[in-house]
Amino acid sequence: MTTPEEELLPGTRRALLHRIAVAQAEGRAPSLAAAVVRDGRAVWHGARTSVDGHGPDENVQYRIGSITKTFTAVLVMRLRDEGVLDLGDPLEKHLQGTGAGEATVAELLAHTSGLAAEAPAPWWERTPGSLRPELADVLGDQPFRHPTGRRHHYSNPGYTLLGALVEKLRGASWEEVLRREVLEPLGLDRTSTRPQAPHAGGWAVHPWADVMLAEPVEDLGRMSPAGQLWSTTGDLARFAVFLARGDARVLSARTVQEMRTPAAPAEAADVADGATYGLGLQIQHRDGRLLVGHSGSLPGFLACVTLSGADDVAAVVLANCTSGPLLGNVAADLVRIVAEAEPRIPEPWRPLSEVDASVLELAGQWYWGTHAFGLRVTADGLVSLEPLSGKGRRSRFRDDGDGTWTGLDGYYAGEPLKAVRRPDGSVSHLDLGSFVFTRQPYSEGAAVPGGVDADGWRGIG
Template identity: 55%
Template structure:
């Protein structure tokens, strides 16, 4: 493990120590990563009489959902499903079959948060047939697509969807398609030694109550997995930087796009496709929290600079959400990241002559080259519609973000081969404002500027 400076390490450990002491966690372990690599690990308290290590297992609860979501996106990339498919196309015989796969992933399907029956996190699980048979018209609490409403039940149904396509249980699919390729050999569905036992801490006395642990059955895809700080660090690195053998980079980026906002106008917390999103001090973090009886965990990763943090504890409640982001803040304060070195990038001559100012009517835009024949188009000096475009094999560009996401940008050349105008979904960009020689929609006044 590469190390942070001694002063940084002390500040990080102090924050973990404060959290463990003030919130009375039986044990607390944390890790910080930079550029996808661990740079610091710290722990306080005891797990079964020993200080936690990077190999100590904790239950990670709903972080499990992020892995199930990756499996669903793999199925989509393989052409086995469409995110707009209704659930009934893949999992029949439920009263919520009209909810789409995308809505289940983003918790916008309107399903009840918990399954029928006893508190599923503390009672032995049932098989999918029994769970599906217990669903009724009350399972849908909101119109699909209307609002964000977190649903553990929704991920039980997604786990069943995965199982039906793969012919094996969701956990086996996670192991073979995610855990093994990422080297996460200590992430399991049931605990293995050494592992922290889960406890409830009495609110008014310093005593503990052991929490139950069991196989959640059909609800397991919502929060069954156990992991270690070392393994969860590999998952954090994946969320920030990806690994093509597990999921296409473009698909992972799609999962990180905001699909729903949890806190209304504030928009600090949101949800993508199976992942939680957090905006914090200029960072846009992706990850998930986890909560099961006796355990709390969180992982956040920043794809912009590949800084990540994870925290794991063995208590039912009490851990403050700010501890994870505080650790990132400490890292930034003590060792602010250096900007990436600039280096020249080759550019084809035919593209160089397209760079510089273009005009949408009288509004000035700037076309810049990006690596690999990609381009960006942004207004000059004022807010406006900015987008990046990826080069396509036919010589066009496809919008990646902003207003023009998914739209096609074409360069139209004059008869002599020089750049004439840009065509962007009916908008014409010219080399001078309202160039009369270009096919400006509606034409240009013949008397010109006056």
Template identity: 65%
Template sequence: MDVVPQALLPTTRRALLHRLAVGQAEGRTPSLVGAVVRDGRTVWTGARSMFDDHQPTDDVQYRIGSLTKSFVAVLVLRLRDEGLLDLADPLERHLPGTPAGALAVHQLLAHTSGLAAETPGPWWERTPGELRPDLVDVLGEQPVRHPAGRRFHYSNPGYALLGALVARLRGAPWGEVLRREVLEPLGMTRTTLLPQAPHAGGFAVHPWADVMLPEPLEDTGVMAPAGQLWSTAADLCRWAAFLATGDDKVLAPATAAEMRRPATEPSDREWTAGYGLGLQLIRRDGRLLYGHGGSMPGFLASVWVSEADDVAAVTLANVTSGMNTTAIAADLIRIVAEHEPRIPEPWRPLGDVDQELLALTGPWYWGAAPFTLRLRADRALELTALGAVGRSSRFSAEPDGTWTGLDGYYTGERLRVVRNADGAASHLDIGSFVLTRQPYEPPTAVPGGVDPRGWHAGHGYPERFRQVGWAPGSHHRE
């Protein structure tokens, strides 16, 4: 029996429609479309328009701007997964002849290449693409503004380069590759490079008066990979479901998960924004969301996914500025999560358990800092700090009997179980950090050794303090 209803409750639907209506009214947009995905299915769509009797459906196209970048990133990662490139490769290896040839592919994906944010004038989003027929026209004479790899600096030209990279390695225009390799397998038949009826027209709304101005609709040419695509709420719900789980027809689940990990691990646990490989990451209302926002003259768009809630939201508007589609999408997610919280999977015991692994579970100590080790499915281990501070991490099992860190400080580091001659576990080694069953025991496993007197009440410590130039009560070295 499915304990999660496929349809949302009437009170939830009413709250979602209210949020959409407030967004359209306060954002002063001609129209606003919203949709919600839960458990991989579209469970709600809604729309508000300046015409009472003409609400757009989820099949009406809107321009989605920089959401296009997430599609381009998928094409690049497909090339990587097929072995046609390495993300560490310099661009020159696969796309020779550009001023950005020394930059790595992953730096372009994650906006850490240092490339300029925009093209040399004129404003590329409002001018015909034929004004920039070549890549050199979108880079300018000095395209690099920051040392590569040093900082996040959003770059639209960087994704123009990635689109050209895809075209060169596939031997076909990037848009054709996208249609063949991604859109058709996912059933996204209403996502196109150029608008197809029915589609919305784009408008600017005067900041100080309720009047509108039509925006031009240009084909941006070589800059198209940065923001050209048109799509619908129905298609973007399919895209959100794909981003959440991957699809072996397009991208393996593990690679989809790689996209949504921060390209550079934030040092602050409370970080509020980051960027993965073609996906933005933000924190809203205490939850982590991944997806992307987009804007082009006349249009705003957002797709955001909450992995913890298994809820995603889409918002599309036909206005240049003045509203925040990301905030509205985040609110749609929050409303569903609060009104109808995710029902967790029932607890089930593990299958056959390796007794040697089971014996590793329980308390461990790094020095005097307490941790606990838990056994998870597929021989995975989870190390959790029990003190006020500590480095927790999950580890996946490797064929050679070690484990690799998946997150936190120990991401990519190797965990080994060091055993005594009799086969009993002596200690854990994680990248040279030693964890023992008791604080600083056994002494032979602890780097630097342990005082032979062991733990005691501190008799004789004043003499020890004097040896290092400090004594209780003093505030300076002798």
């Protein structure tokens, strides 16, 4: 239950209901269910029409298709964090004989492996997985469509390989590892590989008539890590909280942030939408807002989960139709409605409890050549460096505990920052990945590569 302070305002709730009602009616979906998360908990659930004679609530299962890939990516990142593998490892190092071993783990996660988008015929989403018992049946004789690492090309077989990698390194089935390492720790007890009542049936809606056709429900077999799961708006709301904040029992906040970071360029058709891909997550800039999540579809079902970290708002939308409402648009609109109607209240500013004098000494104005920057020491223990005017390179830096800092984001992500001191202990300049920042533009006597003209600043004579 939510407290009065956590509940959405009546006007916001009505706007959310209106949006999903329009989506269900205009998209001609047999049913549609949605949830909104704010401040780490579900604060709204809505649904239209019925499943098995009653309105679908947060416990009714729908098939979620490719959102399954994000769960598989979590399992792979756990292996990385444990040191079992490195993202730069070629698949062949851990899983031999696939015919696709030159692709790295990171390339498989980000869909830059060059593998085909689909498995060989027959159409894998509508046929039993028993037709593809081996990895060779999923990959075919010519598994690659592009050179590895060259471009983003979405690949379902690529995630089948990642599932097989998890099985090989864990010595257990993908389903068992998923249940033990993700579903149980996060309390996702209504997420499963096979439907559990109550669940929605999948339907195809005729494009030119208001009639429906039942879709088959196939066990995808080897393809399961790419799209097998069933889930609910309640469980996916909890999963969205995990993707935003991490959970020490599964993955740290730093690792889920890494998953949310672009790892692949946009496909040509998506450039206008600012769409990219992270490590198992889709990333999109929409209406000035960075949205991260994943969509999914299988015959009879559509699904989407998306979150805005800046607004601390996430949305889940599920429908039981093969085509119809554009759930990515619906989910983005649900996030926007809440974020705009009830903007996030920032945490109160508080000063540092203590400050290192040698760090405080660095605060203030610095120059990279003639470009003016400001260095701030913030209450979260970080330092930030950003242009004093206009656009330019900006980053936050983490204290490494040895007089150096490491960039966390922006252009200088991963780059080292250190204060270079003179023999008397005073600060000469900042060294940022070899770039020199001085207190004045080209400070006289500073160690500026190429030297500083001894005649100094002057006008035109």
